[in-house]
Amino acid sequence: xxxxxxxxxxxxxxxxxxxxxxxxxxxxxxxxxxxxxxxxxxxxxxxxxxxxxxxxxxxxxxxxxxxxxxxxxxxxxxxxxxxxxxxxxxxxxxxxxxxxxxxxxxxxxxxxxxxxxxxxxxx
Amino acid sequence: xxxxxxxxxxxxxxxxxxxxxxxxxxxxxxxxxxxxxxxxxxxxxxxxxxxxxxxxxxxxxxxxxxxxxxxxxxxxxxxxxxxxxxxxxxxxxxxxxxxxxxxxxxxxxxxxxxxxxxxxxxxxxxxxxxxxxxxxxxxxxxxxxxxxxxxxxxxxxxxxxxxxxxxxxxxxxxxxxxxxxxxxxxxxxxxxxxxxxxxxxxxxxxxxxxxxxxxxxxxxxxxxxxxxxxxxxxxxxxxxxxxxxxxxxxxxxxxxxxxxxxxxxxxxxxxxxxxxxxxxxxxxxxxxxxxxxxxxxxxxxxxxxxxxxxxxxxxxxxxxxxxxxxxxxxxxxxxxxxxxxxx
Numbered sequence: 134x135x136x137x138x139x140x141x142x143x144x145x146x147x148x149x150x151x152x153x154x155x156x157x158x159x160x161x162x163x164x165x166x167x168x169x170x171x172x173x174x175x176x177x178x179x180x181x182x183x184x185x186x187x188x189x190x191x192x193x194x195x196x197x198x199x200x201x202x203x204x205x206x207x208x209x210x211x212x213x214x215x216x217x218x219x220x221x222x223x224x225x226x227x228x229x230x231x232x233x234x235x236x237x238x239x240x241x242x243x244x245x246x247x248x249x250x251x252x253x254x255x256x
Numbered sequence: 257x258x259x260x261x262x263x264x265x266x267x268x269x270x271x272x273x274x275x276x277x278x279x280x281x282x283x284x285x286x287x288x289x290x291x292x293x294x295x296x297x298x299x300x301x302x303x304x305x306x307x308x309x310x311x312x313x314x315x316x317x318x319x320x321x322x323x324x325x326x327x328x329x330x331x332x333x334x335x336x337x338x339x340x341x342x343x344x345x346x347x348x349x350x351x352x353x354x355x356x357x358x359x360x361x362x363x364x365x366x367x368x369x370x371x372x373x374x375x376x377x378x379x380x381x382x383x384x385x386x387x388x389x390x391x392x393x394x395x396x397x398x399x400x401x402x403x404x405x406x407x408x409x410x411x412x413x414x415x416x417x418x419x420x421x422x423x424x425x426x427x428x429x430x431x432x433x434x435x436x437x438x439x440x441x442x443x444x445x446x447x448x449x450x451x452x453x454x455x456x457x458x459x460x461x462x463x464x465x466x467x468x469x470x471x472x473x474x475x476x477x478x479x480x481x482x483x484x485x486x487x488x489x490x491x492x493x494x495x496x497x498x499x500x501x502x503x504x505x506x507x508x509x510x511x512x513x514x515x516x517x518x519x520x521x522x523x524x525x526x527x528x529x530x531x532x533x534x535x536x537x538x539x540x541x542x543x544x545x546x547x548x549x550x551x552x553x554x555x556x557x558x559x560x561x562x563x564x565x566x567x568x569x570x571x572x573x574x575x576x577x578x579x580x581x582x583x584x585x586x587x588x589x590x591x592x593x594x595x596x597x598x599x
Contacts, residue, residue: 167546169546188574190522192452192545192546195523195525214521
């Protein structure tokens with residue numbers, strides 16, 4: 134079953150088995166403005182939840198992207214190397230950033246549902 | 257003034273380069289000082305211009321300097337006739353209002369800090385065509401010309417100037433007429449632009465920003481702006497820092513301003529350290545932006561002049577050293593309306 138959850142750092146995480154696809158939310162891309170460069174993570178990197186993993190550079194500022202979960206980076210969205218603006222155009226689909234082979238799937242359950250994330254944005 | 261309006265920084269930037277955009281820069285300081293010999297003498301203690309000699313109806317880029325030659329602010333100064341009286345009109349940075357207004361208070365007489373006028377900049381190759389449908393604009397107005405014209409029975413101070421490297425105008429207009437004027441302009445395929453593209457446009461054009469390239473500890477000579485100093489003002493002590501500036505002019509420069517472009521994809525940011533091949537710090541980035549014209553990150557920085565100009569320069573971006581190319585400033589060709597044969 135594929136399930137999608139959200140972090141307080143405005144990332145979305147879509148879980149399929151033990152594979153998590155991660156990107157930033159539409160709300161995040163709107164606040165960042167035009168995204169011009171993404172310093173993608175290295176495939177094979179082992180990370181813990183909350184580790185800094187890559188950086189998104191917009192015309193306004195640089196923003197760190199954190200790993201939402203423990204695991205190993207298994208794939209990055211190479212399209213973003215030449216077309217970072219894809220994240221502005223389609224943040225929650227085509228604009229995914231990296232995939233993580235998750236070592237602790239329990240952590241996923243601690244993330245926010247869409248309803249919880251929307252309530253989080255309200256506050 | 258917001259960072260950007262709904263079109264976003266890159267779209268606003270490209271509109272100014274290709275058509276025209278409007279900046280509401282009413283936050284900037286404007287002052288009218290009666291053109292008397294006493295006021296000229298007082299101002300010339302701080303300003304490296306010969307105010308008696310400069311032509312009327314022409315804007316001059318200049319500075320307010322401290323006694324060490326440090327820049328208290330960069331300004332646009334002109335002599336204009338307004339309601340039948342002659343004035344020195346100065347436009348200055350909003351972030352420097354308190355410092356400058358304290359100096360004006362102590363040194364000049366009968367001045368008026370303008371609070372009842374908006375300052376609107378219209379920038380881009382289509383700005384003349386759009387403005388002339390609303391204002392009685394002369395074809396003969398060239399880059400840096402300034403005049404007072406009528407709009408809605410009030411006086412508008414208009415100069416052909418700006419901060420983008422494009423042809424354009426800056427208008428000082430009575431507050432109560434500004435909204436109607438802007439509404440008319442916005443019907444001419446011109447969009448409102450924010451601070452974000454104001455910055456990326458001026459970085460591409462290689463123009464200095466107070467607080468970035470220039471500050472109280474950097475002189476115009478160190479900042480590569482000695483062209484804006486009237487050298488005849490350095491021969492006596494009527495300018496408060498003439499001996500220091502003379503000494504700087506006659507000695508090798510301690511720092512050099514350079515343009516920078518990264519070899520690989522990365523984003524330069526102000527205050528990142530610049531290093532030589534041995535990774536020794538030799539300078540820093542003063543300003544940077546993503547250039548929508550060059551489609552990459554660009555930066556302006558200072559390096560110690562003792563560093564070998566032929567050596568490779570790196571910037572430390574987080575934990576990586578990124579190689580940089582030195583580029584000419586400005587990064588783009590300026591598009592001013594000059595009155596010469598090449599126009």
